[in-house]
Amino acid sequence: MVVKGFWGRKRVGRRVLALVLVLMLMAVAGCSKQEKTQPTSSQNVKAQQVELKLAHFWPSTHPAETQLVQPWAAEIEKASNGQVKITSYPQNSLAQPEAIYKAVKSGIADIGISCFSYTRGQFPVSEVFELPGITYNNSQVASRVAWEGIQEFNPKEVQDTKLLMVLTTGPGDLYTKKPVRKLEDLKGMEIRATGLSAKTLECVGATPIAMPQSDAYDALSKGMVKGNLGPIEVLQGWKQAEVTKYITKSPFLYNTLFFVTMNKDKWDSLSPDNQKVVEEVTAKFFDEVAAGLWDKQNEDAMNGAIKENQMEIITLSPAETERWIKLVEPVQADYVTRMSKIGVDGQKILDRVKELADKYNQQYK
DSSP states (O other): OHHHHHHHHHHHHHHHHHHHHHHHHHHHHHHHHHHHHOOOHHHHHHHHOEEEEEEOOSOTTSHIIIIIIHHHHHHHHHHTTTSEEEEEEOTTSSSOGGGHHHHHHHTSSSEEEEEGGGGTTSSTGGGGGGOTTOOOSSHHHHHHHHHHHHHHHOOGGGTTSEEEEEEEOOSOEEEESSOOOSHHHHTTOEEEOOTHHHHHHHHTTOEEEOOOHHHHHHHHHTTSOSEEEEOTTHHHHTOGGGSOOEEEEOGGGOOOEEEEEEOHHHHHHSOHHHHHHHHHHHHHHIIIIITTHHHHHHHHHHHTHHHHTTOEEEEOOHHHHHHHHHHHHHHHHHHHHHHHHTTOOHHHHHHHHHHHHHHHHHHOO
């Protein structure tokens, strides 16, 4: 009996030892598997990273890309610890200029930058910032007026995307193949223009031809249009000094508004912390870069392409200037009338924009 008990106990001990060994092997294997599948910190960032496609129409060498888009995207990626990565698709490579807002709404692009005026009628309230006859000293003034105003008005037309900021060209001029020194010289001349600028040109007797800036060089070189209405920077950034000869100073005719906006679903997919990062970095770049971007470009063009191509600058006489301004005054009245038809107090909006223009013209002379 003693012997039997001894061998019985020995067999039980062996079973226990075997079980312990099995459990130990399983534990080691589990730890090994866990170590192999445990992601590194860089893998964690990659797994959480949101990649955003940004569409715009400027060439990759344009300051809008090199001085605004690229540094802004890099700062957002850095501030979000690599969780928000923006990839730029310049020069219509993701969407055509007039289709960029729609591309953002549909999700073809996550972020888009383009002109409100490329789809005239889609952004009726925002047209107030492009009305002729409102004085903006520079793009710094015009951009701040537009951004403060559009946040205050919050028009329905921009509520289907997440508007990150707006910026403007500020005042622009006429660039033509033949000199324009008086209204009679402009009569019937085909001039590239979009949005309200087209309506403005009609008022002074020109024939507006709608097309984006990206098409203007070819159109000018082939004689399809005889001039352009826009900021001075196009003479360098879009090389239009090569295909025009004269600049007629007419800042009361022009201001173009750009949007920087994001798909709403994509915005909602960002964590609250990353939304805060995007908003804070965007506010910083608006203040430090975007608001005055065209002022710097205009200055560079004046000292660069304009001199290199020996363009002649024409300044209208005070009497001639008054003739032009009188002809474009009805465009403001027409805006007020059009707003009333959609239930918006256009006069109140127009008056507020003029107040903001006076305010910022005093700050940025």
